[in-house]
Every structure is written in C-alpha cells, then in structure tokens.
Amino acid sequence: MQAYAQTECQVTRIEPLTDVVHKVTLLPASPLPFKAGQYIRVVMGEEDKRPFSLATAPSDNVDTLELHIGAGPANSYATEVLDKMLADGRVDVDGGHGKAYLRENLPRPTILMAGGTGFSYTYSLLKEMLAGDVSEPLFLYWGTRTLQDMYKYDELNALAESNKHFRFVPVLEEPPEAWSGKTGWVHKAVLEDFVSLEPYYVYLAGRFEMAGVAREEFHQKGLILEHLFGDAYEFI
Structure with missing residues (x-):
C-alpha cells in the first residue's frame, strides 16, 4: 500500500464564496506533493479521514493549499470539518490522493x-x-x-x-x-x-x-x- 505524506496545516484563512461554500487556505508545516486534480484527506480521527479536492495547482507555485468546502445545513460531513478548522486553527491532512490527475504527457482535446x-x-x-x-x-x-x-x-x-x-x-x-x-x-x-x-x-x-x-x-x-x-x- 502506498504511503502518503501527512502534515499539520495552519488554517490561515476561511472566507465565504457563496452562502454555503467556503474557501479554506491551509499552510502545511512541510511540503505536501500532489498532482493537478488530486485530493487531500482531512484527518478527523484515526479511522475518519475526509477527502476534499485541491483547488490549488502545482503551477500556482505557492506554499498554501486551497479547498472549496460546501458546508450547507444538510451536509454535516463537510460542516464538521469546517467547524474543526474554525475552532482549532489547525488540521492534519494527508495526500495527494486519487488517480484522476492530469495526464500531462498525452495532449489531446x-x-x-x-x-x-x-x-x-x-x-x-x-x-x-x-x-x-x-x-x-x-x-x-x-x-x-x-x-x-x-x-x-x-x-x-x-x-x-x-x-x-x-x-x-x-x-x-x-x-x-x-x-x-x-x-x-x-x-x-x-x-x-x-x-x-x-x-x-x-x-x-x-x-x-x-x-x-x-x-x-x-x-x-x-x-x-x-x-x-x-x-x-x-x-x-
């Protein structure tokens, strides 16, 4: 089984994009490698790791990670993550996960x-x-x-x-x-x-x-x- 990098992140900013969607900016304590189109998992507990797509691209050349979290009243799964970030100001994440990343070496429409x-x-x-x-x-x-x-x-x-x-x-x-x-x-x-x-x-x-x-x-x-x-x- 592949081992994924895990790191603690400082929650540097949470701002609303709509009434229910929030942009979350995370600053990892150490670099977390990922490909465009991959996701990270927010560690809520040892057996509870919740996936969120990265809105960041490797080409952004930034030290931060950006998430867009839809946390409406009917979505407790995401709301609990947002509440934890707001309360703690930090969160552990791992990644990058997923096989649906950009196939850069095969250009086509x-x-x-x-x-x-x-x-x-x-x-x-x-x-x-x-x-x-x-x-x-x-x-x-x-x-x-x-x-x-x-x-x-x-x-x-x-x-x-x-x-x-x-x-x-x-x-x-x-x-x-x-x-x-x-x-x-x-x-x-x-x-x-x-x-x-x-x-x-x-x-x-x-x-x-x-x-x-x-x-x-x-x-x-x-x-x-x-x-x-x-x-x-x-x-x-």
Missing part, C-alpha cells in the same frame, strides 16, 4: 466538467493546463443551481477571453430571466455540443449519480472509457 463544488477539482486542472502550452481545444462545463452559486463566473469568462483555445460553458438549473446560456443538467449540455466525444479526454467531478449517468451516455456518444477520469469511478 479536453473537456473538464463539474457539478457544484466539484468545480474545485476542475479548477486545479484548468490552471495547470493553462500554465502550459495549450494547443488543443479545452472546454470547461460547470453546472450550478443559480448564477450566484457560480462563484468564479467572472474569472472564468476572463480566462476564456485571454486564451484562444479555452472555452467556458456555464450551465444553470435555475437561470435568471435574461439568461441566454445553457440550462438544465451539465452533462446534457456536453452531449448537445459535440457530435462525437471519441477524440476527447474528459475529467469529471460531481455527484456520484451524475457521474454514473454521464459515463454511460458519454460512452454512447463515442467517448473511450479509458479517456474518462474522475474520483467517483473508484467507487461506482
């Missing part, structure tokens, strides 16, 4: 797809890819309930304007009246936009139910399953 706070996973991948020499089409589809939930909307639009190979596609379940963009389920928006997914790598994060349906329907659309990456697929 890529679709990043996220539902809700699954965005933090795709954000790490996106930053890492844009820090390199992107010569193939790169898409990010992000689905949220409302526009207010899409806390990086302006930043992503700016990135799309400044990178000719990158396109950002926001998808809303409950769009405002003047909305002219995509609506409904985020994976359906992908299916609508591509004749075939055969040429693409797809990196995906979101609810297990969505991941399972997307795998089946993307495969029917031509996606080679070995080119589909997501932590959910270790469990479903």
Whole structure:
C-alpha cells in the first residue's frame, strides 16, 4: 500500500464564496506533493479521514493549499470539518490522493466538467493546463443551481477571453430571466455540443449519480472509457 505524506496545516484563512461554500487556505508545516486534480484527506480521527479536492495547482507555485468546502445545513460531513478548522486553527491532512490527475504527457482535446463544488477539482486542472502550452481545444462545463452559486463566473469568462483555445460553458438549473446560456443538467449540455466525444479526454467531478449517468451516455456518444477520469469511478 502506498504511503502518503501527512502534515499539520495552519488554517490561515476561511472566507465565504457563496452562502454555503467556503474557501479554506491551509499552510502545511512541510511540503505536501500532489498532482493537478488530486485530493487531500482531512484527518478527523484515526479511522475518519475526509477527502476534499485541491483547488490549488502545482503551477500556482505557492506554499498554501486551497479547498472549496460546501458546508450547507444538510451536509454535516463537510460542516464538521469546517467547524474543526474554525475552532482549532489547525488540521492534519494527508495526500495527494486519487488517480484522476492530469495526464500531462498525452495532449489531446479536453473537456473538464463539474457539478457544484466539484468545480474545485476542475479548477486545479484548468490552471495547470493553462500554465502550459495549450494547443488543443479545452472546454470547461460547470453546472450550478443559480448564477450566484457560480462563484468564479467572472474569472472564468476572463480566462476564456485571454486564451484562444479555452472555452467556458456555464450551465444553470435555475437561470435568471435574461439568461441566454445553457440550462438544465451539465452533462446534457456536453452531449448537445459535440457530435462525437471519441477524440476527447474528459475529467469529471460531481455527484456520484451524475457521474454514473454521464459515463454511460458519454460512452454512447463515442467517448473511450479509458479517456474518462474522475474520483467517483473508484467507487461506482
């Protein structure tokens, strides 16, 4: 079994991104190696280690780690972690975990797809890819309930304007009246936009139910399953 680096982290900042999502900045006591798209586990107890995707990319060249924690009233699993961080000002973590990291040595057209706070996973991948020499089409589809939930909307639009190979596609379940963009389920928006997914790598994060349906329907659309990456697929 692989041994993972564990380190104590100082909680340097917790700030709201939406009513329920918080950005957490951690300062590890020692460097914690990871690849873009991997996650860390917050140690709540010897047998209780809770995974959170890193929003940080290795190319950020920072000493801190960034998490986006959705801790609404119905999510005690995440809320307990946030409460511990607020109370203690420190936390032990280990990582990096996960096999759904960026395949940097195999450049090809890529679709990043996220539902809700699954965005933090795709954000790490996106930053890492844009820090390199992107010569193939790169898409990010992000689905949220409302526009207010899409806390990086302006930043992503700016990135799309400044990178000719990158396109950002926001998808809303409950769009405002003047909305002219995509609506409904985020994976359906992908299916609508591509004749075939055969040429693409797809990196995906979101609810297990969505991941399972997307795998089946993307495969029917031509996606080679070995080119589909997501932590959910270790469990479903």
